[in-house]
Amino acid sequence: MATKVMDNKVIQTCLSLSAGIAKLPAEHMWIDYDREADVLYVSFRRPQRAGKTIETDDDILIRKDGAKIVGITILHASTR
Numbered sequence: 001m002a003t004k005v006m007d008n009k010v011i012q013t014c015l016s017l018s019a020g021i022a023k024l025p026a027e028h029m030w031i032d033y034d035r036e037a038d039v040l041y042v043s044f045r046r047p048q049r050a051g052k053t054i055e056t057d058d059d060i061l062i063r064k065d066g067a068k069i070v071g072i073t074i075l076h077a078s079t080r
Contacts, residue, residue, distance in 0.1 A: 033077065040077035045070045 021029070026044040033040050048071045050063035063071035074080065 038076055038078050040074040041071065042074070043071040 024044075028044065028046075030043040030046060031040070032043075045065075048063055048065075050065055050070050052064045054062040054064065056062065059075035061073035061075075062069060063073070
C-alpha cells in the first residue's frame with residue numbers, strides 16, 4: 001500500500017509541474033537533480049555547449065549559446 005501512496009505522490013507532483021513545463025519554448029528537455037548537492041540541472045539541448053554563463057543574485061546559472069538559453073542550473077533547488 002505504501003508504494004501506491006508514493007506512486008500517487010510522484011504523479012501529483014508531475015501533474016503540478018506539467019502546465020509550467022508546457023509553456024517553455026523548448027521542444028526537448030533533460031532534467032537532472034543532484035540530491036547531495038541540492039542542484040537541479042535543466043538542459044534544452046544536448047550537448048549544451050554554452051558559450052556564456054550568467055549568474056543571478058538568487059543562485060541561478062543561466063547557460064547561453066548566443067542569445068539562446070541552452071540550460072539552467074538551480075542551486076538550493078529543494079528549498080524553492
